[in-house]
């Protein structure tokens with residue numbers, strides 16, 4: 510029997526052994542890691558977008574990470590994506606979070622829709638449109654964003670005030686999206702909106718250079734500053750009918766039948782957890798300032814507790830990854846909510862514990878710990894599966910019948 514050694518920051522827990530392909534893809538981004546980590550301080554200080562990191566990701570084909578191989582992509586599935594996202598987040602949280610938005614669109618019109626097994630006519634529409642979407646990503650380097658939030662609801666399929674009014678050849682979109690990550694970097698903003706008089710959510714790609722689309726407001730947040738998530742305003746922006754990536758009603762189906770889609774961004778924060786663990790280990794060993802604190806019992810106790818918390822968060826996330834499928838059982842979705850809460854709360858808790866254990870000098874810039882602390886704090890707020898929303902649903906789950914709402 511052979512055993513694989515694991516570092517203290519990498520608990521050897523996985524319900525399904527990652528494929529060689531997944532390990533290979535993770536190894537490829539791990540090679541970029543030190544460069545990403547070095548640039549992260551500047552993106553954070555300037556609240557500027559990590560363009561260089563995206564160029565590096567594009568150079569190794571990762572814009573097509575979750576584009577199936579038959580279209581020319583790397584063919585990673587949801588689980589492989591999660592492991593790659595964690596590795597990117599380990600080095601730059603903002604790069605991982607923005608990469609999530611792009612890759613989530615690729616997964617949505619690929620693996621997720623395929624697993625819904627749509628009727629042939631709808632599947633044909635998806636097929637024709639995604640061929641173009643994927644080709645643009647792979648040949649032109651088009652980056653996709655997912656500005657869904659309007660600040661009106663905690664759910665995925667309500668609180669959508671943005672409208673798409675049918676006109677010759679497409680739609681005129683009118684509305685406003687807050688926290689649009691990649692606001693200045695995306696080539697296509699994939700929005701959710703409604704056609705007046707029809708309650709089915711529509712999912713369509715608004716070209717970033719379209720007339721009537723403007724980016725407004727400042728961007729000077731606590732953390733995840735490199736996401737540059739400004740507000741988008743749409744004033745009768747023409748969207749070609751062919752840019753409606755999913756037939757009407759399919760997005761609603763995704764929310765009801767493939768709700769794991771809403772946990773993609775948590776893996777970026779799992780990566781921030783890894784960053785905190787990596788830093789704390791090095792710092793306590795004296796590898797950063799030459800002064801080891803590894804002999805101090807109280808610091809060892811905090812470090813021990815951090816390992817327990819990190820291992821629990823990661824094990825739960827991996828457990829959910831082993832259950833991701835279409836039409837899940839409510840208990841499986843509840844497990845995913847538990848995982849969201851655990852990841853999004855463990856990240857800032859670990860960062861906080863790390864500061865206590867490492868001490869005052871560890872929070873001085875240019876050391877990255879204070880940035881991890883700020884980045885980590887953002888995760889809990891992210892809808893539609895924010896920590897509050899997940900806790901609210903978990904509070905009902907098993908106690909209140911007939912109120913199951915997955916997303």
Ligand SMILES: Cc1cc2nc3c(=O)[nH]c(=O)nc-3n(C[C@H](O)[C@H](O)[C@H](O)COP(=O)(O)OP(=O)(O)OC[C@H]3O[C@@H](n4cnc5c(N)ncnc54)[C@H](O)[C@@H]3O)c2cc1C
Pocket residue numbers: 610655656657658659660661662663664687688689690691732733736738887890891892893895897898901
């Ligand atoms: C760094 C960062 C990047 C982001 N990037 C994106 C992105 O790319 N795309 C995107 O779509 N969004 C993005 N978001 C936005 C995020 O998903 C949330 O929509 C946003 O944080 C909500 O802020 P708010 O102030 O409107 O929150 P809130 O006011 O708390 O919530 C908005 C609405 O939801 C309701 N709500 C909130 N919690 C509950 C609850 N527990 N129960 C019932 N109703 C509730 C509120 O009443 C309110 O009407 C990002 C956020 C951050 C911090």
